[in-house]
Amino acid sequence: MSLPHPPADQITLPNVLAVLGDATRLAIVGHLARNEGVPLNCGKFLELGSKTNLSYHFAKLREAGITRTEVVGTSRLITLRRDDLERRFPGLLDSVIAAANDFPLPSADGLRD
Amino acid sequence: MSLPHPPADQITLPNVLAVLGDATRLAIVGHLARNEGVPLNCGKFLELGSKTNLSYHFAKLREAGITRTEVVGTSRLITLRRDDLERRFPGLLDSVIAAANDFPLPSADGLRD
Numbered sequence: 001m002s003l004p005h006p007p008a009d010q011i012t013l014p015n016v017l018a019v020l021g022d023a024t025r026l027a028i029v030g031h032l033a034r035n036e037g038v039p040l041n042c043g044k045f046l047e048l049g050s051k052t053n054l055s056y057h058f059a060k061l062r063e064a065g066i067t068r069t070e071v072v073g074t075s076r077l078i079t080l081r082r083d084d085l086e087r088r089f090p091g092l093l094d095s096v097i098a099a100a101n102d103f104p105l106p107s108a109d110g111l112r113d
Numbered sequence: 114m115s116l117p118h119p120p121a122d123q124i125t126l127p128n129v130l131a132v133l134g135d136a137t138r139l140a141i142v143g144h145l146a147r148n149e150g151v152p153l154n155c156g157k158f159l160e161l162g163s164k165t166n167l168s169y170h171f172a173k174l175r176e177a178g179i180t181r182t183e184v185v186g187t188s189r190l191i192t193l194r195r196d197d198l199e200r201r202f203p204g205l206l207d208s209v210i211a212a213a214n215d216f217p218l219p220s221a222d223g224l225r226d
Contacts, residue, residue, distance in 0.1 A: 013212050018134025023127045089212040095204035099126050 001071050003062060008084040011065030016089065019064040020096055024048050025057050029066065030100045032080045033093075039070065039077035114184050116175060121197040124178030129202065132177040133209055137161055138170050142179065143213040145193045146206075152183065152190035 019025060027048050032040060045054055058078060061067040065084060070077045085093045132138060140161055145153060158167055171191060174180040178197060183190045198206045 013209070014134050014136045014139060016134070017130050017139075017209070021127050021129070021131025021134050026127060026130075089208060091204055091208035092212055095202060095208050096126070096130070099202035099205055 003069050003071060005062060005068060005081075006065045008065070008081075008088060011081075011084060011088050013089060015064050016066060016085070016092075019060050019066060022057070022060075024053075025061060026096070026100045028054075028057060028061065029080065029093075030097060032067065032078065033097045036080065036082070039079045041075045041077055116182050116184060118175060118181060118194075119178045121178070121194075121201060124194075124197060124201050126202060128177050129179060129198070129205075132173050132179060135170070135173075137166075138174060139209070139213045141167075141170060141174065142193065142206075143210060145180065145191065146210045149193065149195070152192045154188045154190055 020029065028045055031045065042051070042054055042058065048054060049057070058067070058069060058076070061078075062069045065081060068079050068081050070079075080093070082093060133142065141158060144158065155164070155167055155171065161167060162170070171180070171182060171189070174191075175182045178194060181192050181194050183192075193206070195206060
């Protein structure tokens with residue numbers, strides 16, 4: 001089973017910004033950025049919200065083209081689509097991640113790595 | 114009469130991103146950026162939408178701390194809060210503006226300068 005992802009050329013700026021405009025999703029993106037190269041499963045984010053709530057946020061991030069979710073057995077492994085985003089919107093992701101690190105995010109301190 | 118604006122330290126990243134996540138507001142910000150240093154009145158944006166619709170978008174941009182609206186007689190003059198945004202979120206506005214220029218925006222070609 002695999003989940004749908006937009007091709008890179010269908011990632012749009014208004015949609016990416018709208019989806020990033022949420023404190024929980026910024027916390028997820030910041031956590032993915034700090035662990036780049038390591039796909040994280042949903043369980044790593046449980047301090048940011050309930051499973052149902054997180055599933056909603058992961059779907060929004062995936063549908064906007066910000067993250068990739070791979071289904072491996074019963075796990076979902078999540079990575080940032082950094083290359084696609086950088087090609088489409090140079091510098092945007094880095095400036096968002098840098099700003100997100102200065103922003104008090106909900107329960108982000110307690111995230112397990 | 115003057116309209117309320119958030120102080121720079123109350124401009125938040127999730128809110129700025131959420132408000133920028135709209136094609137019409139990106140077109141407004143792009144047009145302001147191309148005319149920087151020149152306050153523009155609302156009439157310069159009429160090809161982007163109805164007056165009522167634009168008033169709504171200008172209020173959202175002002176309330177998020179992205180733009181400053183000065184009331185001068187019967188005009189409202191709008192500028193980007195570039196310095197405040199740059200101090201809070203370095204590089205963000207420039208990367209958004211650069212990406213917005215590549216993005217097909219609603220009726221933006223017809224904007225009158």
